[in-house]
Amino acid sequence: MALPPAVELRRRNRAALLEQLHRHGPQTRAALTEALELNRSTIGALATDLAESGHLQETTGQSTGSAGRPSTLVACVPRSITVAAVEIRADRLRFALVGLGGEVLERSESALEAGADPIEAVAVITGGTASAAAVASVPGLVDEGAVAHSTELGWIDRDAAAELEAATGREWRVVDTATAAAVGEWSRGDAGEARKLLYLHGGRGLTAGLVIEGRAQRGGSIQLGHIVVEPGGRECVCGLRGCLDAEMEAFGLADGIEDATLAAGMGDAAARDRLRRSGEGLGRALGAVVTATGPDEILFGGWLRELYLSTAAPVRSAFAETTLPHLRSKLRLRTPVLGDEGALIGAAETGFAAVFEEMR
The missing domain is CATH 3.30.420.40 (ATPase, nucleotide binding domain)
Known part of the structure; x- marks a missing residue:
């Protein structure tokens, strides 16, 4: 059932405001008004609504040294939305729980023994972590969650997304390592x-x-x-x-x-x-x-x-x-400027992109 136009518009604006702050960091309401091309009253209502739901908070920014009080900034509450990101390599797994705004809240890494199944290891390293989305990066040719070919892992035609869901009891998105790194460099690097x-x-x-x-x-x-x-x-x-x-x-x-x-x-x-x-x-x-x-x-x-x-x-x-x-x-x-961190960061950002899309 379609939502009333006014409700749909409000949903899109909420998602746009959160995404703007997630990508660009704390901003004043005036800056948000300009960036999103919305009027001041709309930004004010959205910011108040999202603060009440626990997604945003207002903080005092640094003084510029000129007369007057420091500006009030609207900022994300990191733990209000989290994404679980995993990077699978031939010899190890890397895990990060990333919060709204890009803050890494938890992080761990574990070695993979020769012959160990990375899918089972992901279930262990992520444990009972709760998050809005879960994304794994895998080296190889990936399409719609399935790994068609991975020279590094020795996988051929393996439905990694389905296997991860079966192992962990939750839905996973799977992206190849190079694409995840590209997303990371675009989102958090200088590309x-x-x-x-x-x-x-x-x-x-x-x-x-x-x-x-x-x-x-x-x-x-x-x-x-x-x-x-x-x-x-x-x-x-x-x-x-x-x-x-x-x-x-x-x-x-x-x-x-x-x-x-x-x-x-x-x-x-x-x-x-x-x-x-x-x-x-x-x-x-x-x-x-x-x-x-x-x-x-x-x-x-x-x-x-x-x-x-x-x-x-x-x-x-x-x-x-x-x-x-x-x-x-x-x-x-x-x-790249992010080095080895790019794929893990990009996996998280892929998850946040999906979260924002679902909110619209």
């Missing part, structure tokens, strides 16, 4: 100006995630490591030949990128040649992805950060040879 943000993640296998205005897209999870860059080349574990993972020997670099870059920096010709060839392969694969998706910013995360910093010239050269000029003319290539 918020990018309309289309492409994040490349180096783990035990190479993945990429595309977000548009900070939101994960169906089809935005990309198996970067299984783009063929050398037809007829080395055999890959996936059964194809010449995949980027195989040509770069990505498993080896995942554990040895620091040793390789150090050796190259000390003049080791073999290490330099290996890194150069890896950079060229990455640039060629990147050309295919950019041609298909047309991003305006690319971030190199995981161990690809170190590879890019040491081989930016061959990456850019190979990329230029495989990409139309207009697609790269305004494209920014750089490294």
